[in-house]
Amino acid sequence: MAEFLDSLFSIFFIETLMNGLLLGGILALLSVGLNLIFGVIDVVWICYAEIIMVGMYLIFYLNNDLGIHIIPSMIAGILFSGLVGWLTHKLVIAKLIDAAPINQLIATGGLLFFFQGAAMIVFGIEFRNMGVSLGSLAVNEDIYLSWTRLISFAISGLIVVALYLFLSRSYLGAAIRAISQDKEIMSLMGVDTKKLYLLTSAIGGALAGLGGCLLVLQYDVHPFIGLSFGPITFIICVMGGLGNMVGGFIAAFIFSELITIGGYFAEIEWGYVLAFVFFIIMMFVRPEGLFARKS
């Protein structure tokens, strides 16, 4: 009997760990866009998860209501989120670029209300589900992993690598990295910081849209879904060291494992509690983030 319980325990536990890994892929993708924006423009978009929601709603609407195939819908969702990101910078942040950083944060808090309100006006508060199921992959006879999660994991891995290559290899990427290091000098060097900020915001928005594509396959859309992904995304970015992509990437997996393991032993809420408490404690141990280089 004891042996039986043991094996039951371990197999479910392995499945939990694997699911945590898959969740980590999504969280890594969600945090990478926010991290990019923070690293370059030095502003925290409190409304980042709401841009993801906007993307999710558009994909849902195009696919479910207008009957457009899922792939073009997703591309439209990514482009539209990119536009939203661009507008966020153009209409809000650019006006506050010299104000106290906390004012920029509060203004994006206003955008959060704005997006939630807009979503409620257009779609109501019902939960909407795409109803897409790709089945699951049987690793062995006891462990099943859902295909949507696996695909999402693969895509987020690819995107994170692509973004890394873009930033480290391309000319524009080099400019973006340079501006994140010293914006005064860069503008003296003749670089148009405004344009680069807009470009970064658009990329950040598009990454949110891509996150939306992956989330819409797994979760119901509703106007307040941003509140369930927003806080965890912020703390992942802070934990990794705001602006530090690699750190954020690793932090995403630490948090996803904490959440799923906590959820395995008790309810999923305790998983979140565990993750947030871990974050607060780590903030005191390493305030610059887990992976910040000592300067």
Next chain:
Amino acid sequence: MNNKNFIGFLAVFLCLLPLIGVKGYPLHIVITILIWSFAYTGWSIMGRFGLVSLGHGAFMAMGGYITALLWNYFGMSPWLGIPIALTITGILALIVAYPCFKFRIVGHYFALVTLALSEVVRQVIIATRDYTGGSLGYTPEPHGEGWSIYAIQFPDDRMVFLYIAVFTWLVGIIIWKIIDGSMSRYALEAISEDEDASSAIGVKVTKEKLKITILSAVMTAFAGALYCQYQMFISPDTIGGVGISLQIVFAVVVGGIYSALGPTVGAIITLFLAEILRISIGTATVNLTENLTINAAGFPLFIYGIMLIGFIIFLPKGIVGGLSDFISKKGETSLNAKSSNAK
């Protein structure tokens, strides 16, 4: 206009409301505004020094939930339960804030740490749903029929709560004024400008910040407890979580972060906006297609959002601050330029 006289006059006027026949719904609005004003004032006493906390939803929820839980499970009167709730909230604020200030976590890092705190408290409430009712909310058990001074429950009679709320609100304004005239204000303003320099001239940075944070948390917790006693219903989303934390910031910014009456004006505007929109547009829905409906319930949030952005960009000192600037023609609009303070 003499500010002190004006506030005193306003308090007396509010107390007279029931005697001139105001009751029911209008009185309910007044009480709600006063309770929220107190919470907003609590936030603004630290917010005005650049300590922007997104964790006040956590403090408010703790004030309400601890009081209600002590009453329901241990039969402890709120007369004792509220001080206990405030003490626990104060200790939590200390535990979180002390390392924050010690390790120089400021600006948006501070905002994000406190945001995590909001989420912790909300998730704990939801996770312990067997005791707290989770997201469905929680009701303190009524203590017999009618009034109970022992349980601070006054069902069907808003008058008593009006007096409690007016008194609380007045205390909030007085606390604001005391801080405004104290040495702590100068210390905290110096800290918000430059921590190193103020520490060099002998300001006890961590201690000053801690004092104001704990006071602010306790005030917000008291508002939560009062809200719970008045409404006899609380839920993680009506007095806690990130939503409420942001709502607090929103109201104070709109009303005026550097003015004694700013938070009150913020509470009036947010509540009236919500109520007017609710009554005039209601929750009507117009179906456009199967999934597209014009859902009027979203308009308050939508308009809040636009207003908040507009205020931050064009009027960062809020309505009261902007007005008094306009009257005295000082014309400084930068949130950083902490002008001689709107009186």
